[in-house]
Amino acid sequence: MPVSRTIDSTATHDAIQRMADAIVEAHGNTPKLGLLGIADGGIVLCSRLEQAVAERIGREISSGIIDISFHRDDISTNPIPKASNPTSIPFDIHKATVILVDDVLSTGRSLRAALNEIFDQGRPDRVQVAALFDRGGRLLPFHADFTGFTEHVPEHLKVEVDLSEKDPVQDEIRIIADPSAKTQ
Numbered sequence: 001m002p003v004s005r006t007i008d009s010t011a012t013h014d015a016i017q018r019m020a021d022a023i024v025e026a027h028g029n030t031p032k033l034g035l036l037g038i039a040d041g042g043i044v045l046c047s048r049l050e051q052a053v054a055e056r057i058g059r060e061i062s063s064g065i066i067d068i069s070f071h072r073d074d075i076s077t078n079p080i081p082k083a084s085n086p087t088s089i090p091f092d093i094h095k096a097t098v099i100l101v102d103d104v105l106s107t108g109r110s111l112r113a114a115l116n117e118i119f120d121q122g123r124p125d126r127v128q129v130a131a132l133f134d135r136g137g138r139l140l141p142f143h144a145d146f147t148g149f150t151e152h153v154p155e156h157l158k159v160e161v162d163l164s165e166k167d168p169v170q171d172e173i174r175i176i177a178d179p180s181a182k183t184q
Contacts (some may be wrong), residue, residue, distance in 0.1 A: 004157060007149065007173035012132070012163070015148025016045070019130055020052035022146045023078075023099065026128075032096040034062040035130075038114050039085035041103035044163040045132055049101060062091035066100065071113035093122040099146070103161040105131035108140030133173060135159050148174070156181040 035053075037046025043065055049065040054175050068086040100114050111129060118127065130146040135153040144150075155157055158178035164170040 002176050003176050005175045008041040009169050009171040010160075012148070012171045012173060013168060014133060016048050017052060019132070019146045019148050020049055020056060023049065023053050024056045024132065027097060027099075028057050028143075032092075033099070034064065034089075034091050034093060034096050034181055035070040035099050035101055036064050036089065036114070036118070038089075038102040038110055039065050039067045039102060041161065042066075043085060044165055045130075045161075046101040047165075048163070048168075049099075049130060062096075064089040064091065066114050066117050068110055068113035068117055071116040086122070087117060089121055093118065093124045096124045097126045097128070098167050099128045099130050101130045103132050103163070105129065105134045105142070105144050105147075106137050106159075106161045108138050108142035111142045112140055125142045132161060132163075135160050 018056040031168070034051050035046050037043040046063055046065075050061050054061045061083065065085050065088045067085055098118060100111060100118075102110060105111070115127065118124065131144040132148040134144045134147045134150040137153070137155065153175055156178055157175050158181070160174045160176060162170070162172050162174075
């Protein structure tokens with residue numbers, strides 16, 4: 001597939017650091033702060049943000065994984081994969097500030113599913129969104145509170161984010177042709 005554009009590891013790293021700075025500015029003194037990475041795309045980003053925020057404020061930040069598989073509205077056309085990361089929230093979300101973390105924000109459907117899963121687990125005081133790449137195209141009324149990149153990407157293109165768990169120098173964001181996109 002031809003690549004329209006690539007964002008390299010340096011720009012990606014800088015964007016993640018800016019997101020961490022913004023989270024610290026908004027929540028540096030929030031006692032019950034937790035980050036939840038939406039499986040699968042948000043897990044590595046969540047880990048990176050957790051580390052960066054903790055370094056800046058000098059204390060640990062709670063984090064976990066949110067599995068949206070059972071709340072997706074396309075489950076009949078996209079079955080749940082056999083290998084998935086189950087929801088794991090190792091902190092009390094009741095009356096907490098929770099930041100949902102995902103790699104790409106587009107239609108808002110993943111966020112809707114994540115909110116359903118969160119409220120199945122408890123009742124936070126506040127839920128915000130951190131997305132590395134906000135591509136626009138919202139179908140539901142959501143927005144990202146913390147973003148690395150905000151850029152309108154047409155429907156016929158796909159945003160692929162590759163964040164390496166072991167070697168951030170390999171990180172890359174690609175905007176490519178999407179063969180499954182509807183043509184009009």
